[in-house]
Amino acid sequence: xxxxxxxxxxxxxxxxxxxxxxxxxxxxxxxxxxxxxxxxxxxxxxxxxxxxxxxxxxxxxxxxxxxxxxxxxxxxxxxxxxxxxxxxxxxxxxxxxxxxxxxxxxxxxxxxxxxxxxxxxxxxxxxxxxxxxxxxxxxxxxxxxxxxxxxxxxxxxxxxxxxxxxxxxxxxxxxxxxxxxxxxxxxxxxxxxxxxxxxxxxxxxxxxxxxxxxxxxxxxxxxxxxxxxxxxxxxxxxxxxxxxxxxxxxxxxxxxxxxxxxxxxxxxxxxxxxxxxxxxxxxxxxxxxxxxxxxxxxxxxxxxxxxxxxxxxx
Numbered sequence: 288x289x290x291x292x293x294x295x296x297x298x299x300x301x302x303x304x305x306x307x308x309x310x311x312x313x314x315x316x317x318x319x320x321x322x323x324x325x326x327x328x329x330x331x332x333x334x335x336x337x338x339x340x341x342x343x344x345x346x347x348x349x350x351x352x353x354x355x356x357x358x359x360x361x362x363x364x365x366x367x368x369x370x371x372x373x374x375x376x377x378x379x380x381x382x383x384x385x386x387x388x389x390x391x392x393x394x395x396x397x398x399x400x401x402x403x404x405x406x407x408x409x410x411x412x413x414x415x416x417x418x419x420x421x422x423x424x425x426x427x428x429x430x431x432x433x434x435x436x437x438x439x440x441x442x443x444x445x446x447x448x449x450x451x452x453x454x455x456x457x458x459x460x461x462x463x464x465x466x467x468x469x470x471x472x473x474x475x476x477x478x479x480x481x482x483x484x485x486x487x488x489x490x491x492x493x494x495x496x497x498x499x500x501x502x503x504x505x506x507x508x509x510x511x512x513x514x515x516x517x518x519x520x521x522x523x524x525x526x527x528x529x530x531x532x533x534x535x536x537x538x539x540x541x542x543x544x545x546x547x548x549x550x551x552x553x554x555x556x557x558x559x560x561x562x563x564x565x566x567x568x569x570x571x572x573x574x575x576x577x578x579x580x581x582x583x584x585x586x587x588x589x590x591x592x593x594x595x596x597x598x599x600x601x
Contacts, residue, residue, distance in 0.1 A: 292388035292389060293323060293386070293387050293388050293389070294322070294323075294387065294388070294389045294390065294404070294407045294410070295322055295323030295324060295325065295387045295390055295391075295407075296315065296322060296323070296324045296325070296390065296391050296392075296393055296403060297324075297325050297326075297327055297349075297379070297382040297385060297387070297390055297391070297392045297393070298311065298312075298324065298325075298326055298327065298346075298392075298393055298394075298395060299326075299327045299328075299329050299376070299378050299379050299392075299394075299395075300326055300327075300328070300329060300333065300336060300340075300395055301328060301329040301330050301332045301333045301336065302332045302333065302335060302336050303329075303332070304329075304395045304396075305335075305336040305339075306562060307395040307396050307548070308326075308336060308340060308395045309339070309340070309343070309561075309562055309565075309566065310398060310558055310561040310562040311393065311395050311396075311397055311398060311399070311561075312324065312340055312343070312344040312346065313343075313344070313561040313562070313564045313565055314398040314399045314400070314561045315344070315393075315399050315403055316344050317529075317561075317564070318399060318400065318401055318402045318403070319399075319402040319403045319404055322402075322403055322404055322407075323347065323387065324344065324345070324346045324347065325346070325347050325348070325349050325350075325385060325386070325387065326340060326346050326347070326348055326349065327349045327355065327378050327379065327381055327382070327385075328348075328349070328352070328355070328378075329375050329376075329378060330375055343565050343566070344565075349381065349385055350385070350386055351384070351385070354381070354384065355378065355381055358378070358380075358381055358384075359374075359375065359377075359378060361468065362374055362377045362471070365468070365471050365472055365475050366471070366474075366475045367475065370475060370478065371488050371489075371492075372483070372486060372487075372488045373488045374488070376488040376489040377488070377489055377492070379392050379452075379489060379493075380467065380489075380493075380496075382457070383457065383459060383460075383461070383462050383464075383467070384459075384464060385459075387459065388458065388459050389407060389410045389456070389457075389458050389459070390407075390456060390457065390459070391403060391406055391407050391416075391454070391455070391456040392454065392455055392456065392457075393453070393454055394453035394454065394542065394544075396453070396519075396542065396543040396544065396548060397453060397454060397540055397541065397542045397543075398540060398541045398557065398558065398561055399539070399540045400530035400531060400537055400538050400539065400540060400541070401537065401539055401540075405539075406418065406456065406507070406539065407456060409456070409505055409507055410456055410457075410458060412505055412510075413503045413504055413505035414457065414458050414461045414501050414502075414503040414504070415455065415456070415457045415458075415461065415497055415501045415503070415504045415505070416455065416456040416457070416504070416505050416506070416507060417450035417451070417454065417455045417456075417504075417505075417506050417507070418454060418506065418507035418508060418514070418517070418539060418540075419450055419451040419453075419454065419506070419508065419517060419518075419542070420508055420516060420517075420518075421449055421450055421451045422446055422447050422448065422449050422450070422506070424518075426446050426449070427446060427449065427482065428482055428485065429482055429484075429485040429487050429490055429491070430449045430481070430482060430487075430490060430491050430494045431445075431449070431480060431481060431482055431491065431494065431495075432479060432480060432481060432482050434479060434480065435480050440480060441498065445498065447509075448498055448504065448506075449494050449498075450493075450494065450497075450506065451490065451542070451544065452487075452489050452490040452493040452494070453542050453544055454540065454542060455493075455497075457497075457501070461500070461501050462496070462500050462501065466500060467496065467500075470495065470496045470499055470500060471492065471496070473495070473499075474491075474492050474495055474496075480495065481495070485545075507539075513536060514539070515532075515533035515536045515537075515538050515539070516533060516538075517538060517539065517540055517541055517542050518541075518542060518544055518546070519541055519542060519543035519544060519546035519548075519552075519553050519554060520543075520544070520545075520546040520553065522553065524538065524541070524554070526554070526556070526557055529557065529560055529561075531554065531557065541554060541557075
């Protein structure tokens with residue numbers, strides 16, 4: 288990476304996932320206070336959340352909203368209306384055309400327990416990175432139908448390359464906009480390649496796009512023999528020091544990935560720790576789960592003092 292290159296993080300968010308976005312950013316900033324973070328709006332309902340994330344965590348807005356609108360319109364033209372469950376989830380693909388030279392995309396139902404820069408560093412070794420065990424657990428499920436192997440679309444060992452689309456990283460320029468549109472057209476014309484039975488939207492498309500376009504890929508779990516799991520549905524992780532451990536190994540991150548996140552769900556106490564770490568006055572009274580992210584009163588002075596105190600301790 289040259290001295291002029293920039294590394295950072297993209298998220299896609301709106302008000303609906305605002306609580307999760309705050310928890311994610313609190314965990315990112317605890318371990319990596321200065322890494323650039325850009326928010327790609329999921330739709331037009333994002334401004335109050337963005338203002339809060341900007342104030343608390345120095346999040347920046349994806350700078351080319353006209354491009355994002357054009358890209359979203361192009362997606363709607365490429366795919367039939369009944370093809371994608373949530374078409375705006377495809378906005379994460381705009382990360383290839385944002386300001387960061389090397390980036391990590393992170394879904395909002397994730398918490399990080401180490402500097403995100405450590406994960407970004409794996410882009411020194413590859414043009415695309417991921418960090419999950421989808422290839423070992425679910426294999427082709429929620430990605431491709433078995434026909435892609437039976438018909439020779441992909442070789443049989445493609446199973447070892449599939450990935451979860453909730454956390455991945457890449458280098459800008461590894462896919463051009465023209466190449467992306469071409470691959471998306473191929474997807475739209477071959478619905479039978481994909482397994483959407485689990486309700487996924489972007490994951491099958493992402494896998495087809497990346498596996499056909501980027502040769503130099505790396506799954507951190509396949510090069511780091513001590514890499515722990517990360518799925519929120521695994522019940523054996525232990526909480527210590529506001530992080531999760533698999534035995535003595537600290538998790539890189541936790542991804543709920545379809546696992547219930549509400550009260551009573553797995554690792555809820557840890558999520559609440561990060562959600563209210565920098566905004567304790569926003570914690571809802573016991574039994575009150577109906578208040579939205581922007582409806583709680585904010586004490587600006589307390590927040591400034593709290594953030595300053597935390598930074599002084601680092």
